[in-house]
Amino acid sequence: MSIGIKVKKGLDIQLAGGIANGTSPSECRCATVAIVPDDFTGLVPKMELKEGETVKAGQPIFHSKLDERLKVTSPVSGTIKAVVRGERRKILRVVIEQGGGEPTKISTDGILSDKKAARAAMLASGLWAMLRQRPYDIVPAADTRFRDIFVTGFDSAPLAWNPASFSQEEIKTLKAGAKLLSLLTDGKVYVSRRAGSSLPDIDGAEMVDVEGPHPASNAGTVIAAINPVNKGETVGCLDLATLRRIGVLALTGSVDFSTTVAVTGSEVKTPRLVETVIGAEMSAILQNDITDDGRKKRVISGNVLTGVAVGEEGYLRFPYRQVTVIPEGDDADEFMGWASLSPRKQSTSPTFPGYFLRRKLFKPDARLLGGRRAMIMSGEYDKVFPMDILPEYLIKAILAKDIDRMEQLGIYEVAPEDFALAEYVDTSKLELQKIVREGLDYLRKELS
């Protein structure tokens, strides 16, 4: 049994530097890893370990200030090298030096049959912190009962990589993961996939076949099509990698922190797959395999729409399984760019020749390519926004900090990532994702 969804509004941004079919991952060892508390949105960290202490893989590094049960665990065994703090002693990142040692294990008694045991195992292993909830797009509270749980089984973002096949072993693991998740919800566990993809039906989960352009893979798109979030409801969201980790936990009692990262982008010499751990250092992942033309590069942990610029000295941020390197572009002096007819310029507007080159792979840089303006053009966001929401009006309500209006216009259904494409096409170059994030934070603060 599966549900079919056709996404009509959206956009596939064609970029150079994708992973060739049939590429197999190469192992990547790194000396240090880092965990960034900001990646666990909504969780205010309190350290459990100090600098210099030893830590085992799977051992908690910090927990939520509000709820001790909400823990974030270390992806590797070793020692805490540094706790980097910023303004007002905010923890920016925890750097762990790889040492060695056995990973911790969690009891698997009743983990696939008892609701309490399943929840406790998720919390203790740190996998709970890898879940996200709608509304607010944050780490869910420890005793949340989800209306439904949505697993994103593929990634339609620019240059994202999706596995071509799944082994029997992996499918068994995913099945176990789905079984555990079903203990956390009163509703169903949905797993989305590309129509006709290699991901087979997973027993215990409702499969969702999604067709159409990005944001087809966004949880928000799938939730909106199946059963939108109403006020007072909470749904859980995770990706396939997290589902697999939950499966491994259910079967073995330990957490698998390994991750397959796609190294992509026009500035990567040979786009490839790398087998590494969560939080790996960027230098190890990139291995200096960046084009050397003397121009500045932007190293993004994640994709070009929702990722974070971390720089070559940065670390792989937790939620992302992709690294994208593009030109920074702040050293380009483009003469009268607004009049350009260059086929190298990428656009959704037919005034650029590039619009007609549907198969061309573009190499855009990070410039805004225009000045910030008030919202002038109408209907631009609508074209790439597949939910039954009026994005312009929601953005205006957020800017006006009008809580009633935000609720009425569906703020509980959205996450910043849902506005990424709208932010890309916006001729007024507004920072929509930032606006939505601040709106969600404001709402949560005011309503709690």
Place this chain on the structure above:
Amino acid sequence: MKALKKLMDKARPSFEEGGRLHAFRSVYDGIDTFLFTPNETSRSGVHIHDSMDSKRTMIIVIVALIPCLLFGMYNAGYQHWLAAGASVFPFWELMLYGFLAVLPRLVVAYVVGLGIEFIVAQWRKEEIQEGFLVTGILIPMICPIETPLWMIAVATAFSVIFVKEVFGGTGYNIFNVALVTRAFLFFAYPAQMSGDKVFVASGNILGLGGDVDGLTCATPLGQVATSGASDAAGVASAMTDIAGDPVSLWHMFLGLIPGSFGETSTLCILIGALILLFTGIASWRIILSVFAGGAAMALIANWCATPTYPASFLTVGEQLCLGGFAFAAVFMAPDPVTSCRTNTGKYIYGFLVGVVAILIRTYNNGYPEGAMLAVLLMNALAPLIDYCVVEANVRRRLARAKTAK
């Protein structure tokens, strides 16, 4: 280009805070961002952006206006030659005459409007915005060719300040700036702005053209309104050109008739419409529904035509080709800032613009042209239409939440 870039970079410090020319920072910024695409890169959210920006959007609108502008020049010359009783119409002389007639009006509109924009940008410490690039070219195009320069200056200043800047600048205005300029002229100087003296250039310019002072010719719509005709044939014979010959529908479509400078040629307006629709800059929903609304209302008016209102005898084709209707449908109504922003709202808004334009022009002999007032009226109603559409979305969500419980 390198040399130019160097020059601009060298000049930058004197325009920054504390520099000698700081008072002209907005002017420098305007020129700098015009010449070189800003190098600012994204700091949050998406890392790549679509190449389209508001500068290019505005420029495309100007490109779409060029056919109308060129035709307006030719027609200004043509009408003048016709008034002078000429039988040969030398193309280049006509064009040059029209060009010289419109140039001072364009210059005045841009100097006054852009001047105010630069001052406000400087004062608010903002970047200069490009909205006036389009407004500045629209103003001379929707005014009669004989509008005195000082009136254009006063009206432009009024609408830029009180219709746009007091609301916060480009993107915040409620009414279409160019149309308010026209409305200001219409209501402040009715004697000079309508009737039969202003639509044909009379004087000779730099030795070009004849002197045709005293010769009058109203627009076809003006002729119809004052004709007192009581049937379709009477209305058709009321519409004559300066030489006294009847005006055919084909002439109205081509635009070789007296009227506001850039508004007369439906053909050129349709070329502009094609450019705007192909590039996706104007909303096809609005343009289509304005024409639909206009046609529907013209049909109704024509169906129950009455001698009390001679314009009701006009056919649908004549109604759509005459006056500023087509120009308003293509260049005024779809203005994204002042029209409806929701897709459903756009249909309603456009349709009502069309209906009201024909309604005013037909049933009010005092205003032979209704398109300007129709768009302004609907500008005022657009937020209300949008409100209703948004409420429908809100109600859908509420209903869903209730059934979920």
